[in-house]
Amino acid sequence: MKKIAVTRPKVFLPATIEYLRSKGLEPVPVPMMEMVPRKDGGVEAFISRLNSGDVDTVILTSQNGVRFIMEQAGDANEFIDKLNSVDVLAIGPKTNKVLAEFGIKADRMPSTFSSEGIVKEFCFHLAGKKVEVLRSNQGNPILITGLTEKGAIVKETIIYDIVPLSGREQEGFVREAISGDIDAFTFTSTMTAKSLLMMGESMGMLNELKAAINSKKVAVIGNPTADFLIKNGIRVDVVPEKFTFEDMIEELEKVL
Structure with a gap:
């Protein structure tokens, strides 16, 4: 064996x-390595932008990010309703599965489960959109730079830190x-x-x-x-x- x-x-x-x-x-x-939820006010600031209607698209890059953000979401039902009112992108099937478990519908998922896949497949669709990226501190920088270069208005929120x-x-x-x-x-x-x-x-x-x-x-x-x-x-x-x-x-x- x-x-x-x-x-x-x-x-x-x-x-x-x-x-x-x-x-x-x-x-x-x-x-x-281990994953440690970050509590620096970033999640609260994202939720405030979401509640105020200042978000077009939310990108969630991992199942861990989904779980950590739900832990900090406060009124979970209201948060889920708000997420379902905007465009949600999941980076892969496991992230999509966890979103579904919380009652959140992912509108799109790249065929290649990576930051590169999102940029390649959706960058033109996201041009001019207010895009929120929710992920770890070790996220691939190409996601932010690639979308920004194609005209998206991107805000990144670090949900959790990955530490050795x-x-x-x-x-x-x-x-x-x-x-x-x-x-x-x-x-x-x-x-x-x-x-x-x-x-x-x-x-x-x-x-x-x-x-x-x-x-x-x-x-x-x-x-x-x-x-x-x-x-x-x-x-x-x-x-x-x-x-x-x-x-x-x-x-x-x-x-x-």
Whole structure:
């Protein structure tokens, strides 16, 4: 049974472990980052603009962003009604699913589940529109610059911060990786990759860690994650066309 390293946040690990085992794979889970809701008044300012009718389109880039903003929405029913009165874009099916669970209808979703996909497919439709982007502090800058360059009036609200994790669990994972006992490494974001390399560097084992990863298979979600790893001397074997964990694993199985 192939061992697959999973570096996702802890909230996703139970479902991820179950999914990998259903595929006949053995998960090696370690959270390399966590998501912390930001409470700096940004959400309140967005809701005020929404309530005043100063919003044409809302872009939600992750299921986490949806959940965090609902936690801060106050009168949830009123907020949902207001969102449903404007144009809502979801970046992928999982974000769309969580929106639907709250009774929010996404009007559009790019065929490529990424910031690049939104810019490529909807930039001309959004020209001249007041667009609100709700996402993490690690969002791809191309979403803001791409829409702005095409004439959209964009405001970005950071809903939550992505922060690296370091501790005994992460140290133990680095040592296991270096031992060569893992068959493939998966990274669902740039921060999961960056956090792992930071952990290796802090332990004085960065070169050994990179060599261990390069001796196995590497699968990532998103071109920014792939670019980061390549720039840091790590080969990338799989970048799925659709940016979901399931698609990444299906592509990874083909090269294992």
